[in-house]
Amino acid sequence: MAAPIELYYWPTPNGWKITIMLEELGVPYEVKYVNIGRGEQFEPGFLKIAPNNRMPAIIDPDGPGDAPISIFESGAILQYLGRKYGRFYPASERQRVEVEQWLFWQVGGLGPMAGQAHHFRGYAPEQIQYGIDRYTNEVNRLYGVMNTRLADRAYLAGEYSIADMACIGWVIPYKNQGQDLGDFPNLKAWHERMHERPAVLRGIEVGKEERARQANLADDKEAQKILFGQRAR
Known part of the structure; x- marks a missing residue:
């Protein structure tokens, strides 16, 4: 073993x-x-x-x-x-690129912007409205990108992949980012779909x-x- x-x-x-x-x-x-x-x-x-x-x-x-x-x-x-x-990471080049672009989108965009929204909304020692608005609005834009992407597919790259695993953790605390999933029906359905996977639930419990x-x-x-x-x- x-x-x-x-x-x-x-x-x-x-x-x-x-x-x-x-x-x-x-x-x-x-x-x-x-x-x-x-x-x-x-x-x-x-x-x-x-x-x-x-x-x-x-x-x-x-x-x-x-x-x-x-x-x-x-x-x-x-x-x-x-x-x-x-x-969860396709071997064919075309499918792999599909996964990679959404993985890097998360690493370079969704994660950092959501993290800054968390910081300015919850941890900054003083309320800086510009920072709050800047990052709350950018997360809202990024949620919109995901919502559009998920309009005609169950997962970000079509099939369930590491791209979805990378993104879900940054959508779970949506309230801390000042977002309402009700504004993004496709994203909300994906969020629920992800929570139907036992491994996802086990992973976030660790x-x-x-x-x-x-x-x-x-x-x-x-x-x-x-x-x-x-x-x-």
Whole structure:
């Protein structure tokens, strides 16, 4: 039996991408929590795996050439797992490009913009209306892009893929982004469709109790200093 994949993780939208994928694949994995509110992402051992001091990251002991491999960045991890196991990431070039463009759309657009909306709406020490409006409106635009895309297909790239896994975590907290899924009926139907998949539900449950043990980030000033005051080290 293959050794489990080591997953360095904290239950956030980016972390969920990988737990969902691993649950969908049904491969063994071992969760190693990286409490980002306590600065564990800056520990030297973790930085050897993830030089950007961000989770998620993985170590696959059964990597290419039967040698271990470490990978950081959620999109790269999804692509690696999709190639390795031949699932949720098509082999044909045309279909693969279809998946990749929506995966990169999430990595470069939906995630960062939704993250900024979360920050200015919930965590900024003072209410900056320009920031709130800027990012709330941009998330609204991006939701509209997804809504249009999903008008004639069940999933973003046609068939269920790593693109959907990448996006769902950033739609789950839609209320924190100032959005109403009722304004986006196709996106709402996709959101419900995703929640009908048992592996998706299992993936977003990973670490729920671990996270519940710490204070709410909106009230935890020390964690906010760690997360929002970072400079080059």
